[in-house]
Amino acid sequence: METVTAPGASKVSVKITQEWIVFALAVVIFALFSLILRGFATVDNMLALVRNVSILGILSVGMALSILGRGIDLSIVATMAVSVAWMILMLGEGVAPPTAFALALAFVVLVGAANGFLVAYVEIPAVFTTLAMGGLVYGLGRFAMISVDIVNLPPGQDWLRGFGSGTLAGIPAPVIVFAVVCVVAYLFLSYAKAGRFVYALGDNPAAARISGVPVRPLIVLQYVIAALIAFCAGLVMTANVDSMNTRIVNSTLVYDVILVVVLGGIGLGGGKGGIRNVVVGTLLIGILLNGMTIMNIPFLMQNIIKGIILLAAIVADTLLNPRDEQTSQQGDI
Amino acid sequence: MNDTAMVEPALRLRGATKLYQGTAAISDIDFDVAPGEVHALVGENGAGKSTLCKVICGAATLSAGELIYEGKKRAFDSPQDALNLGIAMVYQETSLVPTMTAAQNIHLGREPMFSTHKSLNIRAQHLLQSMNFSVDPKALVSTLGTAKRQMVEITRAIYFGARLIIFDEPSASLTPEEIQHLFLLIEDLRRRGVAVIYISHALEEALSIADRITVLRDGRKVRTVRASETTRDEIVRMMVGREVARTRASERRIRDRGELVLSVDNVVSGTMVRNMTFKVFAGQVTTIAGLVGSGRTEIAKVIAGAMKRRRLRGGTIKLDNRPVRYRVPTQGVRDGIVYVTEDRKMDGFFETMSISENIYLGYLAGQRQPLLVSRKRERELARNWSDKLQIAAINRDARVIELSGGNQQKVVIAKSMVQKPKLVIFDEPTRGVDVGAIEEIHKLIGKLADEGVAVLVISSYLPEVLSVSDRILVARGGRIVEQFDASAATEEKIMFAAIH
Numbered sequence: 001m002e003t004v005t006a007p008g009a010s011k012v013s014v015k016i017t018q019e020w021i022v023f024a025l026a027v028v029i030f031a032l033f034s035l036i037l038r039g040f041a042t043v044d045n046m047l048a049l050v051r052n053v054s055i056l057g058i059l060s061v062g063m064a065l066s067i068l069g070r071g072i073d074l075s076i077v078a079t080m081a082v083s084v085a086w087m088i089l090m091l092g093e094g095v096a097p098p099t100a101f102a103l104a105l106a107f108v109v110l111v112g113a114a115n116g117f118l119v120a121y122v123e124i125p126a127v128f129t130t131l132a133m134g135g136l137v138y139g140l141g142r143f144a145m146i147s148v149d150i151v152n153l154p155p156g157q158d159w160l161r162g163f164g165s166g167t168l169a170g171i172p173a174p175v176i177v178f179a180v181v182c183v184v185a186y187l188f189l190s191y192a193k194a195g196r197f198v199y200a201l202g203d204n205p206a207a208a209r210i211s212g213v214p215v216r217p218l219i220v221l222q223y224v225i226a227a228l229i230a231f232c233a234g235l236v237m238t239a240n241v242d243s244m245n246t247r248i249v250n251s252t253l254v255y256d257v258i259l260v261v262v263l264g265g266i267g268l269g270g271g272k273g274g275i276r277n278v279v280v281g282t283l284l285i286g287i288l289l290n291g292m293t294i295m296n297i298p299f300l301m302q303n304i305i306k307g308i309i310l311l312a313a314i315v316a317d318t319l320l321n322p323r324d325e326q327t328s329q330q331g332d333i
Numbered sequence: 334m335n336d337t338a339m340v341e342p343a344l345r346l347r348g349a350t351k352l353y354q355g356t357a358a359i360s361d362i363d364f365d366v367a368p369g370e371v372h373a374l375v376g377e378n379g380a381g382k383s384t385l386c387k388v389i390c391g392a393a394t395l396s397a398g399e400l401i402y403e404g405k406k407r408a409f410d411s412p413q414d415a416l417n418l419g420i421a422m423v424y425q426e427t428s429l430v431p432t433m434t435a436a437q438n439i440h441l442g443r444e445p446m447f448s449t450h451k452s453l454n455i456r457a458q459h460l461l462q463s464m465n466f467s468v469d470p471k472a473l474v475s476t477l478g479t480a481k482r483q484m485v486e487i488t489r490a491i492y493f494g495a496r497l498i499i500f501d502e503p504s505a506s507l508t509p510e511e512i513q514h515l516f517l518l519i520e521d522l523r524r525r526g527v528a529v530i531y532i533s534h535a536l537e538e539a540l541s542i543a544d545r546i547t548v549l550r551d552g553r554k555v556r557t558v559r560a561s562e563t564t565r566d567e568i569v570r571m572m573v574g575r576e577v578a579r580t581r582a583s584e585r586r587i588r589d590r591g592e593l594v595l596s597v598d599n600v601v602s603g604t605m606v607r608n609m610t611f612k613v614f615a616g617q618v619t620t621i622a623g624l625v626g627s628g629r630t631e632i633a634k635v636i637a638g639a640m641k642r643r644r645l646r647g648g649t650i651k652l653d654n655r656p657v658r659y660r661v662p663t664q665g666v667r668d669g670i671v672y673v674t675e676d677r678k679m680d681g682f683f684e685t686m687s688i689s690e691n692i693y694l695g696y697l698a699g700q701r702q703p704l705l706v707s708r709k710r711e712r713e714l715a716r717n718w719s720d721k722l723q724i725a726a727i728n729r730d731a732r733v734i735e736l737s738g739g740n741q742q743k744v745v746i747a748k749s750m751v752q753k754p755k756l757v758i759f760d761e762p763t764r765g766v767d768v769g770a771i772e773e774i775h776k777l778i779g780k781l782a783d784e785g786v787a788v789l790v791i792s793s794y795l796p797e798v799l800s801v802s803d804r805i806l807v808a809r810g811g812r813i814v815e816q817f818d819a820s821a822a823t824e825e826k827i828m829f830a831a832i833h
Contacts, residue, residue, distance in 0.1 A: 191706045193697050199686070200694050206680035210639050211748060212666030212698040271685050 018265035018320065019277050026284040033291045040294055047172060051164070053286030054174035055237050057278065059253070060260040061185045062229030064278045067261055068189070069222045070202040070270030071119060071126035075111065075134035076230040077254045082141030083108045084234030085151045085244040092154040105231065111137055112227030116220030130223075138249045152243045164239025174236045181232060186275040194221060202270025252303060259306060260285045263313040267320070341404065342367045343497050343528035344389065344420075348398035351384050358384040359552045361398070368496065371519060371529040373543035373560070375536060377572055377624075377793065377828075380549040382532050386499050389530070390422040391415030403496075421490035422499045429474045429482055429489075435461075436470035439489045460488050464521060480511035487518060498522060499530040502626070504538055516542055534624050536565050536832050550574050569832070573795065573824045587819050588803045591615030593654070594756050594787035595670075597632065600648035602640065605631040607811030608648070613756065613789050614804075618782045620790040622798045623808035623831045629791045630675060632808075633758045637672035638665040652756070666699055671749040675760035675791070681745040684734040688724060689715035691733055692747045699752030718747035723773060739770025746777065756787045763797060775801050795824040807831050 034041040059076055066073040087104035091097060111133065118129040153160065166173040189195040197218050200208040209215045238244045264281025266273030288309075292302050342365040349362040359381040366372040374382050387393040388400065391409030400407050402418060409415045412422070429438045436450075436457035444453075457470035466484040474482060483503060490498050500519075504512045519542055522529055533539050539546055540560050548555040548571040555571045595613040600606055605628040613619045621629045634640040636650055638659025649656050652668060659665045662672070674681045682691050693711040715729045722743040724736075733744050742762070749757065759778065763771045778801050782788050792798050798805060805822050807815040807830040815830035 193704050193706060196690075196694060196697055196706055200683055200698075203683040203685045204680065207674075207683060208698075210637075210662050210672060210674060210680045211695055212663045212671075212752065213694075214661070214663045216661070271683070 018316065019280055022264060022277075022284050023280040026280060026287055029284065029291070030287050033287065033294075037291060037294050040291060045290070045294070049286060049290045050172055051174045051236075051240050052290065053282055054172075054178040055233050055240070056253075056256060056260060056286055056289075057178045057282035058181050058229060058233040058236065059257045060264075060278045060282055061181050061275065062226040062233070063257045064261050064264075064266050064273070064275070065185065065189075065198065065229070066126070066222055066226045067266055067268060068202045068270060068273065069198040069219065070205060071219065071222060072130065072258075072268075073115065073223060073226045074127065074130040074254055075115060075137060076226055076233075076257070077251075078134040078138040078141075078249045079108060079111050079227050080230040080234035080237070081244060081246045081249050082137050082145065083111075083231050084238050085246050086141065086145045088153050088157075088160075088238060088244060089146055089151050091157060091160075092151070097157065097159065105228075108227045108231040109224055112224035113220055115227070116223035119223065120216040120219035134249070134254075138246070142246060146246060149247050150243050150245045153238055160235065161239050161242070163236050164241070174240065177232065177236050181229060182275050182279060185229075188225075189274060194218065198222060199271050202272070204271075252306065255310065256285060256289070256306065259310045259313065262317055263309065268314065268317055342401075343403060345401045346385075346389075346398065347401070349385070349388060349395055349400065350397040351388055351393060352396040357552050359388075359549075362549070362554045364547060364554065364557075366497065366528045366530055368526045368528050369523050370545070371523055371531055371543045373531045373533060373539035373546045374549065375533065375539055375546060375568060375572060376549035377795070380572075381552040382549055383501070384552075385549070386422065386501060386530065386532065389415070389497075390420055390499055416493060416495075419494050419496035420499070421493055421495035421497070422501065423483065423486050423490060423503060424501050429485060431473070431475035433474060434470065435468050435472050435474060435477065435481075435485045438474055438485055439470070439492050441489070443493060457488070460492055464488060464491065464518070466518075480514065483515065484518070487522075495527065497528040497530070499532070501532050502534065503531070504533060504535060512538065534626075534832060536568055540565065540568075548572055569825060569828050573828050585800075585819070588617045588782055590617050590804075591785060591787075594652065595636065595789070596651045596654075597636065598649050598651070600632065600635065600650060601646045602635045603631060603646075605811055606635065609808075609812060610648075611806050611813045611816075613787050615755070615787045616782055616785045617803045618778060618788045618790060618801050619804045619806065620792060620798050620802035621806045621808050621813070622792060622795065622827050625793060627808040627831070628811035629808050630760055631811075633672055633760055633789070633791055636665070637670050637758060638662045639672055663698075666752055666754075667701075669753070669755035670758070671752050671754040671756070672758045673746055673749050673760060673762060675764060677741055677745045682733045682741060682748070684732065687730045687732055688719065688736075688744055689729045691744050692718055692751055695748030696751040714751055718751065722747055722777065737767060737770075739766040739774075742766050742770065742774065746774065750781075754786060756789065757781060758789045758791070760791045761793065762790060763792075763794070771797075795827055798822075798827065799824065 039045055059080070062076050063073060083104045086107065087100045090100040090103065115130055115133050118124050118133075119126045163173050163177060168176055189198065197208065197213050200211070200213055201215060201218060205215065234244065260281040261278060262268060262281075263284060264273070264277035264279070266277045289302075292305065297305070345365040347363055349364065350360045351358050362381070362385060364385070374385065376382050384393065388395055391412040391414050394408060394410075402420070407418070430441065433441070436453045439457045439460065440453055454470045461468050461470060461484070464487070466488060468477065468481050468484050474485065477485065487498070503515055519529055519531070531539065531543055540563070543560045545557055546560050546563065546568065547557040548568060550572060555574060558567075592615045593612060594615050597609055597611050600609045605626070607628070609628065609632050611619075611621075623629055631640065635645060639662045645658060650658065652670065657668065665672075683694065686694070689711050692715050696710070696714055697706070718724070719729055724740050724743045724747070733741055736744070746762075762774050762778065766774065775797070778788055778790065782803070790801055799819070799822060802819045802822075805817040805819055805827065806813045807827055809831055817826065
């Protein structure tokens with residue numbers, strides 16, 4: 001394999017990086033759980049693990065793209081839940097699948113573009129924009145579009161069910177979707193001009209702007225892509241469980257996603273990391289969450305553990321990628 | 334005034350030296366200021382004025398030499414230390430909290446344990462009145478003008494019991510009437526026995542307010558003179574003082590002007606650019622000399638579309654006789670205008686990227702096509718430009734942050750050159766660059782002009798101005814006040830025009 005790496009990840013593979021530490025940790029924990037946890041290394045559990053990991057991973061790719069460009073998208077879970085719930089609601093009401101799909105897709109693009117517009121042109125910090133947008137999308141969705149918490153997938157619709165239960169050469173469909181999303185995102189970041197620009201934007205927005213990078217359209221693109229990836233994750237989720245529970249918006253899923261991204265080694269300051277980081281982060285968190293569920297660790301305790309890991313990961317991120325004025329001024333006279 | 338030799342100085346520096354990573358920002362400076370004395374500090378940009386003040390007010394510590402304050406040898410760890418001993422600094426850009434009232438700002442950091450708004454206001458009112466300042470203590474600082482903010486800042490210094498006050502370019506943003514008022518204030522401080530250090534570019538001011546004037550050049554003290562015994566001409570000569578660079582321009586071939594590329598006509602923008610008018614021609618290096626704060630960087634950013642939220646308020650900019658008004662740099666770059674920044678760390682290069690990636694990014698950003706990255710093209714460009722600019726690095730995959738200042742600057746320049754510009758604006762092209770690289774960058778600037786590109790250089794360093802320019806413009810207070818052919822220019826002439 002040719003050693004082509006994304007700009008932010010150049011030269012890191014030689015050294016001991018967060019990426020490798022996390023990967024090793026994931027392997028160790030997997031081995032440990034297999035040994036001590038009854039019911040972990042079973043076919044059923046592996047299938048459940050792989051499905052959950054895939055959804056988490058797909059969402060994390062979207063989140064990673066926005067974080068790489070020095071943004072963040074806290075509205076992805078709301079976008080995912082509302083768009084897909086609305087789509088299957090329409091399917092249940094007899095709307096033709098292509099129409100329902102296209103409408104849901106349009107909705108998703110609109111949300112992403114609105115996020116991007118507010119961040120890029122109105123210049124509101126991404127955290128606040130997307131936090132508010134998440135609330136707005138969920139509220140509006142439940143108020144005007146979806147009257148129940150849980151929308152069930154109507155019978156038929158095998159094209160959609162295929163995303164969950166189908167297999168290709170023995171590999172479950174969710175994993176394939178995750179892999180495809182990863183590969184597309186990787187190709188985008190490494191080979192598309194816009195991908196390069198995302199790294200430039202994350203590294204130094206002022207320099208990107210002055211070099212002539214169309215920074216504002218780029219930010220809009222970034223949030224539209226994040227929203228599209230969220231839609232994709234929603235399709236897989238629905239296909240898995242034959243329904244969409246809009247209450248997932250109120251769960252800790254979005255924090256799990258941030259946990260994956262930060263833990264995987266994508267710097268919150270932007271411009272650092274790549275898809276490999278998302279994959280290793282997803283593995284570790286996916287295995288951990290699954291193991292904790294099997295061990296029957298209470299929900300609250302799980303949150304405590306995840307909270308501690310997230311804080312530890314952010315601290316590690318700050319130590320590895322310092323944002324201190326002193327260090328940034330090194331070499332100045 | 335008293336003979337200062339008779340009075341024990343409030344502050345005395347002996348052999349003061351400050352090294353930044355081996356480079357001396359100031360070296361071996363003797364300086365003193367007595368209570369009730371106004372001592373002006375003058376010098377070009379980079380002469381060491383601000384370093385000297387940082388040392389005095391505790392923002393930096395001496396590498397060698399000693400600082401004696403009120404009879405005791407001191408080494409301040411922080412500005413707070415110095416402030417506690419009565420050394421206060423009044424900054425050019427005021428350091429007040431805009432969302433607080435004048436009274437709150439005056440007390441900031443030294444509030445009594447228990448206080449009410451009323452008691453703070455009353456005390457502030459007393460202080461302000463005792464100095465004849467007409468500032469409402471209840472007014473928010475954000476609603477006050479520059480002059481009144483300065484009054485608040487001075488009052489704050491007095492409240493803190495300052496016995497030595499440093500004014501850093503206090504008059505830069507003041508109107509003539511406000512400057513008169515400022516002088517009365519300083520006069521008043523003098524009567525109270527406060528020692529004042531006054532930093533200014535404006536020599537007339539220094540001559541009229543100061544008792545003594547110290548001239549710095551290249552980090553060294555040239556001389557300290559009594560203001561009553563010197564003239565403006567003498568000070569300018571001391572500030573410039575270099576004999577070597579004098580004839581450089583006349584030995585060089587001066588390029589003739591090509592076609593008119595850029596014309597800036599009566600442009601007004603923000604508070605810094607006031608009626609700027611000049612022209613830039615192809616195949617020629619045009620330089621804007623002048624002091625920091627004369628609106629040079631601002632006009633450059635306005636031309637390139639890089640000025641954020643501060644658009645043109647008047648006037649026209651024409652590129653190839655076509656009026657242009659860019660909102661974002663992307664538009665300027667597409668039309669062939671590139672701006673090479675004065676602060677490469679802030680908006681010059683991408684530190685996580687390699688040399689090749691930085692250069693290639695400039696190429697990608699410069700045009701609509703292609704939409705895909707080509708590693709081959711990237712390597713090609715990096716090879717070409719590393720050779721052309723002699724970027725010395727072990728390999729082209731090295732990260733830019735690991736390079737020396739000179740090499741970083743070359744990468745930033747290469748990143749702009751791959752955009753095939755017809756007008757290049759270099760803002761302080763050799764700031765923080767090692768001597769060897771300076772020469773190479775100057776050669777590159779000349780070569781660009783020879784190739785028919787219109788080059789606009791902004792520089793505060795007079796030897797640089799004289800050695801690269803074909804035409805020299807001098808900016809002052811947001812206007813171009815003087816124009817020279819390079820053959821007719823000397824450092825003195827430029828300095829005279831730059832200083833009001």
